[in-house]
Amino acid sequence: MVQSNFFQVDNETPWQDAGPGAQRQVYGFDDNLMLVKVQFEKGAVGAMHTHPHSQASYVASGAFELIIGDQKKVVGAGDGFYVPPHVLHGCTCLEAGMLIDAFSPRREDFL
Template sequence: MIQSNLFQIEEETTWEDLGNGVTRKVYGYDDRIMLVKARFEAGAVGVLHEHHHTQVTYVDSGVFEMTIGDNVRIIRKGDGYYVPPHEIHGCTCIEPGILIDVFSPHREDFLK
């Protein structure tokens, strides 16, 4: 079984630059779950994609236009969303912000 360190300290966890105004930090995880912080600059796009993971996300800050399947909503600080496995989803950042993602199972592609 894979597992992260027990603690993830903000100042000790580095941002991974994904390009085009998006960065992320991977926090705690094991085989079944993973917590990720994604930071977006205004205008940055989380391109439409799908994956086999269940995803729930909390909007920590900012404003986003979020697409899940055929549904499009403006979401902001305090909002959240759920993405079932294999559902097409993505976002455009309207005002700079941070999304807190939880995936189940963990995103093995984020650990490479």
């Protein structure tokens, strides 16, 4: 099994480019689960995409217009959303903020 260290410290966890205006930090993971923090600048776009992972996300700050399948909704701090595997989804950041994403299984493309 591949897994992360037991602890991840914010100022010791590297940021990765996640597209224009977005960065991510990969936190704890093993073969079945991954936690990721994503920081967005206002106006940044999470392009429409699909992946084979289940995704549950928490809006830690900011505001985002989300499209999941054929549904569109604006979510803000304290809200959350779920994306089933293989469902087309994306977001536009309306107010600079942060998403906390959990994926199952882990995102190999983030390692």
